[in-house]
Amino acid sequence: xxxxxxxxxxxxxxxxxxxxxxxxxxxxxxxxxxxxxxxxxxxxxxxxxxxxxxxxxxxxxxxxxxxxxxxxxxxxxxxxxxxxxxxxxxxxxxxxxxxxxxxxxxxxxxxxxxxxxxxxxxxxxxxxxxxxxxxxxxxxxxxxxxxxxxxxxxxxxxxxxxxxxxxxxxxxxxxxx
Amino acid sequence: xxxxxxxxxxxxxxxxxxxxxxxxxxxxxxxxxxxxxxxxxxxxxxxxxxxxxxxxxxxxxxxxxxxxxxxxxxxxxxxxxxxxxxxxxxxxxxxxxxxxxxxxxxxxxxxxxxxxxxxxxxxxxxxxxxxxxxxxxxxxxxxxxxxxxxxxxxxxxxxxxxxxxxxxxxxxxxxxxxxxxxxxxxxxxxxxxxxxxxxxxxxxxxxxxxxxxxxxxxxxxxxxxxxxxxxxxxxxxxxxxxxxxxxxxxxxxxxxxxxxxxxxxxxxxxxxxxxxxxxxxxxxxxxxxxxxxxxxxxxxxxxxxxxxxxxxxxxxxxxxxxxxxxxxxxxxxxxxxxxxxxxxxxxxxxxxxxxxxxxxxxxxxxxxxxxxxxxxxxxxxxxxxxxxxxxxx
Numbered sequence: 276x277x278x279x280x281x282x283x284x285x286x287x288x289x290x291x292x293x294x295x296x297x298x299x300x301x302x303x304x305x306x307x308x309x310x311x312x313x314x315x316x317x318x319x320x321x322x323x324x325x326x327x328x329x330x331x332x333x334x335x336x337x338x339x340x341x342x343x344x345x346x347x348x349x350x351x352x353x354x355x356x357x358x359x360x361x362x363x364x365x366x367x368x369x370x371x372x373x374x375x376x377x378x379x380x381x382x383x384x385x386x387x388x389x390x391x392x393x394x395x396x397x398x399x400x401x402x403x404x405x406x407x408x409x410x411x412x413x414x415x416x417x418x419x420x421x422x423x424x425x426x427x428x429x430x431x432x433x434x435x436x437x438x439x440x441x442x443x444x445x446x447x448x449x450x451x452x
Numbered sequence: 453x454x455x456x457x458x459x460x461x462x463x464x465x466x467x468x469x470x471x472x473x474x475x476x477x478x479x480x481x482x483x484x485x486x487x488x489x490x491x492x493x494x495x496x497x498x499x500x501x502x503x504x505x506x507x508x509x510x511x512x513x514x515x516x517x518x519x520x521x522x523x524x525x526x527x528x529x530x531x532x533x534x535x536x537x538x539x540x541x542x543x544x545x546x547x548x549x550x551x552x553x554x555x556x557x558x559x560x561x562x563x564x565x566x567x568x569x570x571x572x573x574x575x576x577x578x579x580x581x582x583x584x585x586x587x588x589x590x591x592x593x594x595x596x597x598x599x600x601x602x603x604x605x606x607x608x609x610x611x612x613x614x615x616x617x618x619x620x621x622x623x624x625x626x627x628x629x630x631x632x633x634x635x636x637x638x639x640x641x642x643x644x645x646x647x648x649x650x651x652x653x654x655x656x657x658x659x660x661x662x663x664x665x666x667x668x669x670x671x672x673x674x675x676x677x678x679x680x681x682x683x684x685x686x687x688x689x690x691x692x693x694x695x696x697x698x699x700x701x702x703x704x705x706x707x708x709x710x711x712x713x714x715x716x717x718x719x720x721x722x723x724x725x726x727x728x729x730x731x732x733x734x735x736x737x738x739x740x741x742x743x744x745x746x747x748x749x750x751x752x753x754x755x756x757x758x759x760x761x762x763x764x765x766x767x768x769x770x771x772x773x774x775x776x777x778x779x780x781x782x783x784x785x786x787x788x789x790x791x792x793x794x795x796x797x798x799x800x801x802x803x804x805x806x807x808x809x810x811x812x813x814x815x816x817x818x819x820x821x822x823x824x825x826x827x828x829x830x831x832x833x834x835x836x837x838x839x840x841x842x843x844x845x
Contacts, residue, residue, distance in 0.1 A: 381558070383559075411566070
């Protein structure tokens with residue numbers, strides 16, 4: 276007998292969602308496009324991101340001359356990657372009927388050359404050169420299976436793929452008075 | 453002071469012994485509540501008998517039960533005292549003021565927050581019917597004719613680890629009030645242990661080394677101590693002295709000691725705290741205990757000369773073997789170490805022991821029973837030689 280709720284997720288509803296995604300291009304289109312808007316808060320390195328009905332503050336730490344009112348953008352990149360892996364792991368475990376007791380993902384990113392961002396150098400680039408991800412998981416299942424799920428998670432992660440593949444970023448600026 | 457004394461250069465241990473696999477499984481089941489206390493005790497009794505046998509065969513004069521019933525040296529208190537609950541660090545991380553320091557600790561330990569469980573005071577404290585270690589001591593007393601030592605978590609360690617602002621301050625107005633409550637509880641426990649025939653109670657205060665050396669070292673050793681803000685080291689050490697002295701004030705008929713080390717959770721010496729006892733000694737000297745149980749086998753602890761000026765009338769529980777290495781220290785090496793201390797200490801005041809336990813954390817023993825046994829046997833052979841030299845056969 277398959278449990279109705281695994282990892283706090285209704286298994287039947289999840290299966291229905293997967294079936295629907297398989298046959299409904301409109302749904303696929305909807306869950307393929309994401310938006311965000313970031314607004315400067317009018318002073319210092321403080322910004323607010325608006326995403327659907329949510330919002331959060333981004334700031335810079337004192338080392339970068341900011342008031343440290345929240346994580347900065349590169350920290351959000353790490354958090355987004357960690358959350359994406361965590362989401363994938365929960366999804367893939369639930370699909371297999373595996374209950375997870377605990378899951379924690381630790382990430383560490385190393386910027387190639389932060390001086391480029393500060394305008395003090397043109398060597399290298401100001402993006403992450405390397406990101407180290409370590410997932411800690413506790414579940415009543417063989418380590419081998421958890422490793423399989425983890426590999427599947429990494430392979431299919433939207434944020435992971437965004438970071439590891441070439442992404443076309445089109446930019447434009449408009450002056451609106 | 454002690455009511456009787458063992459022979460010269462007594463061989464003893466700091467506390468823990470590596471737990472067998474079947475005991476670890478039982479500990480896990482007990483934690484998950486799929487094993488009752490009685491069922492667990494039946495299994496743990498056998499493990500204690502094994503630990504006792506190893507120690508007796510090695511020639512230990514004052515032995516412990518190997519802390520076999522405990523998860524580690526301090527969090528077991530949650531099972532023994534009402535008002536303390538084990539909470540995973542993940543559950544209380546939102547209450548931690550310095551989250552970035554906490555994150556660097558997790559990274560250096562390479563563990564997730566959910567895996568570290570910390571005793572937290574969640575209501576007024578009341579010791580349960582088994583006492584903190586009375587049940588352990590009773591069983592041990594029934595199964596060995598050797599002198600018995602019981603390690604207890606010290607009052608400063610307990611206060612430091614279990615005081616969580618936002619939770620504990622609903623029941624104790626200050627960290628000080630909680631500290632003195634612990635001192636009272638531990639004092640009553642020591643009296644009960646004395647009445648059971650325990651020879652030596654050792655108060656574990658390893659976190660004191662974190663107070664002086666943890667600030668500037670990224671590799672934090674004591675997660676329990678790092679959760680909440682600290683005052684400056686001098687204030688912390690004075691507070692620790694006050695708590696210890698309240699705990700042991702006026703006690704007689706039992707030997708008391710304080711153990712301070714620099715962490716014993718990894719075999720990688722380079723990630724454990726480093727620094728000699730020099731900044732601690734003025735405070736340890738003020739503690740009204742009979743013995744200081746200190747590590748000197750590891751080079752991280754500096755030279756034993758650090759105690760010369762401060763040891764006074766106290767005994768030294770001399771750490772002469774490193775519990776974390778595979779190499780067995782030779783009796784001759786141990787004798788040389790003792791000879792160094794004999795330049796300024798009376799032979800009657802020197803006890804010989806490893807630097808720390810062999811299995812401080814149940815899931816992460818730092819050695820095998822076989823190696824631990826050989827190390828203890830080496831200490832015993834050294835002690836026999838020393839007795840020949842210093843007059844006792």
